[in-house]
Amino acid sequence: QVTPQQMQLLVNNCLQCHAAENTSAPLMGDKQAWQARLQKGRNQILRNTVEGINGMPPMGYCSACTEQDLNALIDLMLAPALEESND
Amino acid sequence: QVTPQQMQLLVNNCLQCHAAENTSAPLMGDKQAWQARLQKGRNQILRNTVEGINGMPPMGYCSACTEQDLNALIDLMLAPALEESND
DSSP: OOHHHHHHHHHIIHHHHTTTTTTTSSOOOOOHHHHHTTTTTTHHHHHHHHHBBBBGGGGGGGGOOOOHHHHHHHHHHGGGBBBOOOO | OOOHHHHIIIIIIHHHHHOOOOOOSTTTTTTHHHHHHTTTOOOHHHHHHHOTTTTTTTGGTTTTHHHHHHHHHHHHHHHHGSSOOOO
């Protein structure tokens, strides 16, 4: 479950890269990109988010995000990749 | 699959309400809200999006959105509700 506050954190932070062209960030909604990253395991995705990875800065520069926020937003970002009807 | 252009349409249009507090719009990431709406069927959700419903204006005021865009973004909005691990 994501709260309105967490959605604002998503829009103002995560989607600056994960919804933009010409960034190396895996796009929100890109099933294959997130399915590939899920191979590393859900915990590794959280660690990469907190510590930063490749072009992503630690916490995605979201100083206001708690780990709970990050987990809720990571789960939202992963939802298409976990969808039942994986066509 | 969602394109970067469609993600920009999402951020600039849909998330003005579907990620904001104090709107009657079902929040992106709110599994129960979208599971309830899914009872009406996926086609009805598209029709409501195009024609408008309750507080939502037709097309969510996204004049730049094609029906293909709307379908891609509706599927993204529905993803958490369609997730395998529906806890």
